[in-house]
Amino acid sequence: xxxxxxxxxxxxxxxxxxxxxxxxxxxxxxxxxxxxxxxxxxxxxxxxxxxxxxxxxxxxxxxxxxxxxxxxxxxxxxxxxxxxxxxxxxxxxxxxxxxxxxxxxxxxxxxxxxxxxxxxxxxxxxxxxxxxxxxxxxxxxxxxxxxxxxxxxxxxxxxxxxxxxxxxxxxxxxxxxxxxxxxxxxxxxxxxxxxxxxxxxxxxxxxxxxxxxxxxxxxxxxxxxxxxxxxxxxxxxxxxxxxxxxxxxxxxxxxxxxxxxxxxxxxxxxxxxxxxxxxxxxxxxxxxxxxxxxxxxxxx
Amino acid sequence: xxxxxxxxxxxxxxxxxxxxxxxxxxxxxxxxxxxxxxxxxxxxxxxxxxxxxxxxxxxxxxxxxxxxxxxxxxxxxxxxxxxxxxxxxxxxxxxxxxxxxxxxxxxxxxxxxxxxxxxxxxxxxxxxxxxxxxxxxxxxxxxxxxxxxxxxxxxxxxxxxxxxxxxxxxxxxxxxxxxxxxxxxxxxxxxxxxxxxxxxxxxxxxxxxxxxxxxxxxxxxxxxxxxxxxxxxxxxxxxxxxxxxxxxxxxxxxxxxxxxxxxxxxxxxxxxxxxxxxxxxxxxxxxxxxxxxxxxxxxxxxxxxxxxxxxxxxxxxxxxxxxxxxxxxxxxxxxx
Numbered sequence: 001x002x003x004x005x006x007x008x009x010x011x012x013x014x015x016x017x018x019x020x021x022x023x024x025x026x027x028x029x030x031x032x033x034x035x036x037x038x039x040x041x042x043x044x045x046x047x048x049x050x051x052x053x054x055x056x057x058x059x060x061x062x063x064x065x066x067x068x069x070x071x072x073x074x075x076x077x078x079x080x081x082x083x084x085x086x087x088x089x090x091x092x093x094x095x096x097x098x099x100x101x102x103x104x105x106x107x108x109x110x111x112x113x114x115x116x117x118x119x120x121x122x123x124x125x126x127x128x129x130x131x132x133x134x135x136x137x138x139x140x141x142x143x144x145x146x147x148x149x150x151x152x153x154x155x156x157x158x159x160x161x162x163x164x165x166x167x168x169x170x171x172x173x174x175x176x177x178x179x180x181x182x183x184x185x186x187x188x189x190x191x192x193x194x195x196x197x198x199x200x201x202x203x204x205x206x207x208x209x210x211x212x213x214x215x216x217x218x219x220x221x222x223x224x225x226x227x228x229x230x231x232x233x234x235x236x237x238x239x240x241x242x243x244x245x246x247x248x249x250x251x252x253x254x255x256x257x258x259x260x261x262x263x264x265x266x267x268x269x270x271x272x273x274x275x276x277x278x279x280x281x282x283x284x285x286x287x288x289x290x291x292x293x294x295x296x297x298x299x300x
Numbered sequence: 301x302x303x304x305x306x307x308x309x310x311x312x313x314x315x316x317x318x319x320x321x322x323x324x325x326x327x328x329x330x331x332x333x334x335x336x337x338x339x340x341x342x343x344x345x346x347x348x349x350x351x352x353x354x355x356x357x358x359x360x361x362x363x364x365x366x367x368x369x370x371x372x373x374x375x376x377x378x379x380x381x382x383x384x385x386x387x388x389x390x391x392x393x394x395x396x397x398x399x400x401x402x403x404x405x406x407x408x409x410x411x412x413x414x415x416x417x418x419x420x421x422x423x424x425x426x427x428x429x430x431x432x433x434x435x436x437x438x439x440x441x442x443x444x445x446x447x448x449x450x451x452x453x454x455x456x457x458x459x460x461x462x463x464x465x466x467x468x469x470x471x472x473x474x475x476x477x478x479x480x481x482x483x484x485x486x487x488x489x490x491x492x493x494x495x496x497x498x499x500x501x502x503x504x505x506x507x508x509x510x511x512x513x514x515x516x517x518x519x520x521x522x523x524x525x526x527x528x529x530x531x532x533x534x535x536x537x538x539x540x541x542x543x544x545x546x547x548x549x550x551x552x553x554x555x556x557x558x559x560x561x562x563x564x565x566x567x568x569x570x571x572x573x574x575x576x577x578x579x580x581x582x583x584x585x586x587x588x589x590x591x592x593x594x595x596x597x598x599x600x601x602x603x604x605x606x607x608x609x610x611x612x613x614x615x616x617x618x619x620x621x622x623x624x625x626x627x628x629x630x631x632x633x634x635x636x
């Protein structure tokens with residue numbers, strides 16, 4: 001009897017939504033690895049003060065441009081070497097993870113909220129509001145992403161905050177269009193009409209009835225949006241238009257390292273590798289999320 | 301068809317007006333007075349200042365300034381660069397062929413490699429090759445291309461010494477007047493021995509860097525389009541007729557799979573322009589992207605304004621072209 005009682009949930013009761021999601025997600029090996037790496041990098045970023053051997057801007061004048069431990073002349077004191085000002089690369093990369101993830105997360109959450117508001121307004125109010133919002137989004141999409149970001153930074157001045165503002169503007173249309181399209185699709189469905197008949201109106205209809213049913217593609221977009229934002233911000237940093245030195249931002253570090261490409265190649269290799277690993281992991285996890293949340297959106 | 305074309309073209313008009321408005325506002329929000337930037341540190345008499353303001357139209361009400369700005373744009377006047385005192389359009393036109401050449405080469409790299417690679421992956425779904433290609437594809441579209449460019453410079457250019465790492469041609473060895481603005485074509489036309497080879501050697505690394513993200517996107521898109529098409533009835537019919545696998549895949553499947561791929565290729569134009577800014581900066585490629593970045597560091601805001609306007613106009617027009625082309629290929633869009 002006891003055995004049956006234990007087995008019942010397995011066979012008879014449907015799994016919880018979270019359980020079903022995880023079962024689908026873990027099918028995709030790449031996604032699980034990606035998620036693990038993302039979690040690892042996030043932990044590094046959160047506990048940077050404790051994990052990093054040194055402070056990101058601490059200078060060791062006796063060890064300028066020290067090579068990493070595996071190269072000739074490297075030492076265990078500086079695992080990944082030091083940069084042209086004698087700052088420990090490993091510590092700067094770890095603190096850089098904090099900056100990049102912060103940018104990614106900020107851009108994602110701000111564009112998510114604004115995207116939902118504008119998208120729902122566009123879908124529910126229609127007419128002039130819809131036209132105005134959608135034409136504005138068309139405009140943002142017409143300007144190449146980096147060119148628009150450059151224009152915004154040129155106006156506001158280069159800084160970490162303005163990088164976030166610029167990248168948010170660049171990626172906003174994706175959220176707005178996605179919310180609008182899914183909300184329009186949902187608005188014609190029976191359950192929405194039923195809710196309307198029951199007297200649900202206005203913002204309550206949009207937020208409590210329609211929005212929850214638009215969330216799946218939006219969550220996927222948000223996850224993949226984090227990686228795009230990190231790439232874009234690093235590109236701005238590389239061009240000298242993003243986070244300003246001495247902030248340990250990966251793109252800015254690469255820009256600083258350009259002149260040492262011949263003499264001290266690790267200064268160039270490491271920050272780029274950090275960007276690539278982070279972005280690939282987020283994209284892998286995001287692809288897995290897409291497959292698990294909505295089988296219809298599968299790419300293959 | 302004409303109705304569809306007009307309808308689609310009319311949709312871009314508000315976008316253009318908004319674009320003019322945004323570039324107009326953006327430049328006015330820039331810190332610093334344009335007149336003071338022009339006269340420099342020493343300053344000038346108040347009368348001269350007032351005269352300057354009048355010449356630049358800055359003494360007019362803002363709405364009038366905006367209308368004037370629109371009027372000038374519609375007549376092809378994109379402003380005058382502060383740094384060189386040349387028309388922005390003239391400067392842009394002189395630099396654009398370099399960017400176009402780079403973008404074309406990058407796109408060729410992406411298409412010629414991406415379509416066959418993706419198609420084979422679609423046919424051999426689940427094989428080791430398929431998995432490897434999809435892995436490369438994720439890495440490709442996650443690539444920080446500015447770093448990718450530096451890596452290629454470091455290994456291919458510096459360590460192995462296979463290619464030059466900056467510029468479009470060896471200016472000391474080769475000199476000829478530009479005819480088309482395309483260095484490879486001009487080098488070929490010049491007839492100087494080795495010039496074409498040198499131009500191509502300069503072109504190859506930047507083209508690979510710029511083409512990497514489109515390559516990843518195109519390979520992935522071709523693969524999934526191929527998978528979709530391969531399960532269609534007409535492919536089964538073709539197989540049932542006893543056609544060779546090669547004919548079925550190449551003639552019946554691939555041709556239909558390419559329809560969505562063509563759209564994706566068209567929509568990569570914006571990505572290419574954004575990538576060109578980075579690629580040109582890394583490889584000192586004298587094109588529009590590098591010029592835009594330099595105009596910021598020189599605080600040459602009219603050049604930036606006109607440049608953004610011109611680049612965006614190009615992207616809008618190309619996207620319009622792609623849409624229209626898609627309507628021609630696919631009647632369902634046209635009548636929808």
